[in-house]
Structure formats: structure tokens, C-alpha cells
Amino acid sequence: GAVVSQHPSWVICKSGTSVKIECRSLDFQATTMFWYRQFPKQSLMLMATSNEGSKATYEQGVEKDKFLINHASLTLSTLTVTSAHPEDSSFYICSAGLAGGQQYFGPGTRLTVT
Amino acid sequence: AQSVTQPDIHITVSEGASLELRCNYSYGATPYLFWYVQSPGQGLQLLLKYFSGDTLVQGIKGFEAEFKRSQSSFNLRKPSVHWSDAAEYFCAVGPSLKAAGNKLTFGGGTRVLVKP
Numbered sequence: 001g002a003v004v005s006q007h008p009s010w011v012i013c014k015s016g017t018s019v020k021i022e023c024r025s026l027d028f029q030a031t032t033m034f035w036y037r038q039f040p041k042q043s044l045m046l047m048a049t050s051n052e053g054s055k056a057t058y059e060q061g062v063e064k065d066k067f068l069i070n071h072a073s074l075t076l077s078t079l080t081v082t083s084a085h086p087e088d089s090s091f092y093i094c095s096a097g098l099a100g101g102q103q104y105f106g107p108g109t110r111l112t113v114t
Numbered sequence: 115a116q117s118v119t120q121p122d123i124h125i126t127v128s129e130g131a132s133l134e135l136r137c138n139y140s141y142g143a144t145p146y147l148f149w150y151v152q153s154p155g156q157g158l159q160l161l162l163k164y165f166s167g168d169t170l171v172q173g174i175k176g177f178e179a180e181f182k183r184s185q186s187s188f189n190l191r192k193p194s195v196h197w198s199d200a201a202e203y204f205c206a207v208g209p210s211l212k213a214a215g216n217k218l219t220f221g222g223g224t225r226v227l228v229k230p
Contacts (some may be wrong), residue, residue, distance in 0.1 A: 049217065067128075110155070
């Protein structure tokens with residue numbers, strides 16, 4: 001149980017375009033999802049907390065207009081990187097928070113902006 | 115502010131040998147502690163967690179961790195390492211509220227290399 005999927009697993013886009021990453025909880029409902037960014041050989045950096053039906057809460061220093069998060073249903077949260085630039089290239093990981101306080105992580109999405 | 119320190123960036127261990135990964139945390143209240151493992155290009159898998167009770171917790175894949183409040187530590191151990199244990203390991207701390215919205219703070223990670 002508690003499986004989280006992400007789509008796509010990897011994406012290459014041109015500078016200036018937008019890309020959407022989906023995070024789905026497959027066998028449970030997730031009222032809270034988290035979005036992380038991970039640079040090579042580094043730890044996870046929390047970008048934002050996404051709550052179903054309400055606006056996401058962004059961590060300090062994260063541009064909310066650049067990283068649009070939508071949590072429209074209890075099983076789906078999306079992260080849209082708008083007007084992507086090469087410095088946005090990274091590994092993006094989502095997780096679903098459960099009532100027990102732990103998080104279940106998706107497999108991640110590798111974004112490369114050319 | 116809460117923080118997690120994993121002092122060892124890399125650890126190399128021979129297959130069959132024991133492994134111990136260190137984790138120290140700074141937290142203003144009773145913490146909720148986790149160990150996650152990440153294989154290259156993958157998401158994180160929960161190995162074990164500690165909230166309360168017995169300070170020695172058992173996890174998946176033969177891992178265990180011991181919570182020592184006096185030392186603010188939550189070290190991960192495995193008696194005999196397998197080649198498949200080569201991965202990145204992350205210690206994390208969160209509030210002991212057991213809420214879905216619990217934010218986690220991650221340590222910098224320890225990369226484990228297993229020699230044949």
C-alpha cells in the first residue's frame with residue numbers, strides 16, 4: 001500500500017517553455033502532498049506543501065509564480081515549472097503525507113532544460 | 115530551528131561486514147525520526163521510523179536504528195551488508211504530531227558503497 005507515482009519520470013524541454021509534473025497517490029487519498037527538489041549528490045530541499053482544495057504553502061526562497069502547484073483532488077497534485085531555464089534542471093520528488101506523520105515518496109522526475 | 119546532521123558523506127564497506135550510519139539531530143521537542151534509502155535515480159523508501167516506545171526499532175531489509183535521547187542521535191545499523199545495500203541513506207526528523215502535514219527536515223545523506 002501507500003504507492004505514489006510521478007509522471008513523467010524524465011522530461012527534456014527547451015528554455016522558456018513550461019512543463020507539468022504529476023504526482024498521484026495510487027491506493028490512498030492524500031490530503032497533503034509535498035514537493036522537493038534534489039540537486040545531484042545533495043539532500044532534498046522542500047519546495048512547497050500542497051493541500052487539497054487550497055493554495056500551496058511555499059518555502060522561503062521558492063518562487064511561487066515559477067513553480068505552480070495545484071492539488072485539485074485527493075489523489076493528484078501537479079507541479080508546473082513555468083518559463084523553465086537551465087538552472088531549473090533538477091530532480092523533482094513528490095511525497096504524500098499520511099496521518100501517521102510519515103511521508104511516502106514518488107520515484108522522482110528528472111527535468112532537463114536545454 | 116530543527117536540523118539533522120549526517121557526519122559521514124561516504125562510507126565504503128565490504129560485503130558481509132557490518133554497517134553503521136550516524137545521525138544527529140537538533141529539535142526543540144520530542145522528534146519523530148526516520149531513515150530513508152534512495153537508489154540512484156529513484157525516490158525515497160522508508161526503512162524505519164521512531165516515534166516513541168522501545169528505543170531500538172527494527173526496519174525493513176534487516177536494518178535497525180537506536181534512538182538515544184541523551185546523545186540526540188538515531189544511528190542506523192545493519193549486521194551484514196549485501197551488495198544491494200549500496201545506495202544513499204537519509205535521516206529525517208519531523209514533529210511528533212503524527213499529522214499528514216508534518217514537514218520533514220532531512221540530513222545531507224550518506225552514500226554507501228559496498229565492496230565485493
